[in-house]
Amino acid sequence: MSEALEILKKYWQHDRFRPLQNEIIDSVLSGKDTFALLPTGGGKSICFQVPAMMQKGICMVISPLIALMKDQVANLQSRDIKAIALTGGIKSNEMIDLLDNCQFGNYKFLYLSPERLQSDWILERLKNIDINLIAIDEAHCVSQWGHDFRPAYLKISNLKTTFPKVPFLALTATATDRAKEDILKELGLEKPVSFHQSFARKNIAYMVFEAEDKIYKIQQILKKNPQSSIIYVRNRRSCKEISSQLQNLGFKATYYHGGLHSREKDKNMALWMEEKAQVMVATNAFGMGIDKANVKTVIHIQLPENIENYYQEAGRSGRNGNKAFAILLTSPSDKLQAESQFINTLPDKSFLNLVYLKLNSFFQIAYGEGINETFSFNLNHFCLKYNFPVLKAYNAIQFLDRQGVLSLSQEFSEKISLQFIISSKEVLRYISMNRYDEEIVLAILRTYPGIYEIETAFNSALIAKKSHHSEKEVLKLLEKLQEKKIITYHSKGNDTSLTFNEIREDERTISRVAKYLENQNQLKKDQLQSVLHYVSENNICKSKLILSYFGEKQTTDCGICSYCISNKQKTTNIETLSKQILKLLKIEALNSREIENRTHTNNDTIIFVLQQLLENEIIIVNPNNTYTLKS
Known part of the structure; x- marks a missing residue:
């Protein structure tokens, strides 16, 4: 049995690789730059996770999706594999500790966004880490022809100079031929080996x-x-x-x-x-x-x-x-709704500039300031204050997010802060009388030594882990301690936050990113x-x-899609069904659902036959959407 398969079995409990996974792993292990297009369900992450586990050092994974990074890190940690993600909202001193862990702590995976690579000091720290593979997930983001272009991805090619001997693995689930050519060029892959799994899903x-x-x-x-x-x-x-x-x-x-x-x-x-x-x-x-x-x-x-x-x-x-x-x-209304949502709400440069200026005013950020500041954000309140159409403003903010000017987080978070308002002696007395609460209270005191002096931001998941209890039990105890006037406890739910990644420079900021706007708007259309x-x-x-x-040709019909099925049905049922419908309409006017129920025929076929009868002026449609014979 190959070592790669042993790793797959040991950590992921799979007996065999999916198509192309083994070949991609072999390519990476031989030190070659590799491009892999594996449609949804193809198992892209295994292609870098297995070879990283087989080698000394750490795999750096570049991904634009915070939720996906967190999900993969949690998944790896659940398998006792050491992994870290440098996501937004982490302070510089915490970042230093995390990078120290990568350098000295025998970690196997470091996940980070492409925007993080734009910090010179982070790049300098990465040079001291033994990196065995650089995996670029969602690689279509490097292409202006990709569906989620992010200019920060264009800087990834600079890593070739910093890590000349480390192989690159570019992965995507969806890329047209034009996007693929762009990916290979913009990432600067050297003599890349390409693997393509067909987009066909025959089942x-x-x-x-x-x-x-x-x-x-x-x-x-x-x-x-x-x-x-x-x-x-x-x-x-x-x-x-x-x-x-x-x-x-x-x-x-x-x-x-x-x-x-x-x-x-x-x-x-x-x-x-x-x-x-x-x-x-x-x-x-x-x-x-x-x-x-x-x-x-x-x-x-x-x-x-x-x-x-x-x-x-x-x-x-x-x-x-x-x-x-x-x-x-x-x-019938879907086309208009889609155009209204996706096209009519696309921002132009002047609207983008206006939204950016008003965001800075909204959060009272002075010119030349604001970098790394994070705020709770309510889009509806913002739009109401400045009379912006909500969808258009959201698209403008999302564009600024993709350009790295801002980071828009839409994951629900519950911000908790608490403070002990009785003396440490009284807290110890409480513990001695409530032994079941001891582990949680001690975990809080050990984690937050200043919690007697000041109201302190509190991480309930961390305390749950340290005290070997569930998060639900931790939160239930906090409510109990507040009722007994042992702590003050505040909880505030928030589902959107906005982080400014750059200093405020107004027109200069917008002019730099707006060159991509027109191209992206046309692509969306x-x-x-x-x-x-x-x-x-x-x-x-x-x-x-x-x-x-996606640039693939298929010579034969699939035989199971709505076109293929209706095609089969049309050839056999149309004439019979037409007679059946006309017979029903002789008795009374009916709508399409009533005809569907009485003929036991699928709605698509009913609509097709009704359209034919209308075109041939055999029936008419009434104002109440019922059909009747033309007199």
């Missing part, structure tokens, strides 16, 4: 259905396929609303979005992972690090922003190899057009359309 049936009543259609789909499902929605409010609607219809459903507290996220995730909830209703915040093999159905009820995101989200179905469904529900083409093109296999977008 996934890509379905596009037009539905006037989407909840009714979802009900039909979930009844027909009662296995594990994901429903993607556009915003947080829809998560809860649709989850509640499904529960009222008798389905076991839960929901997930970036604004939930970590405890609620964990609880809802557990319900779904443990098959106690059939349906997870989620925003696109859900999915990173989720590997549930038996997801039967992924349903999108609104148009996605681009094919790249849709492919990744749809690809969370059918990872066990069994037949699965990726369903996109559309209605082109990407939405690709989505609209995918939805509206009814004469080509849906699998072919997706593969074509």
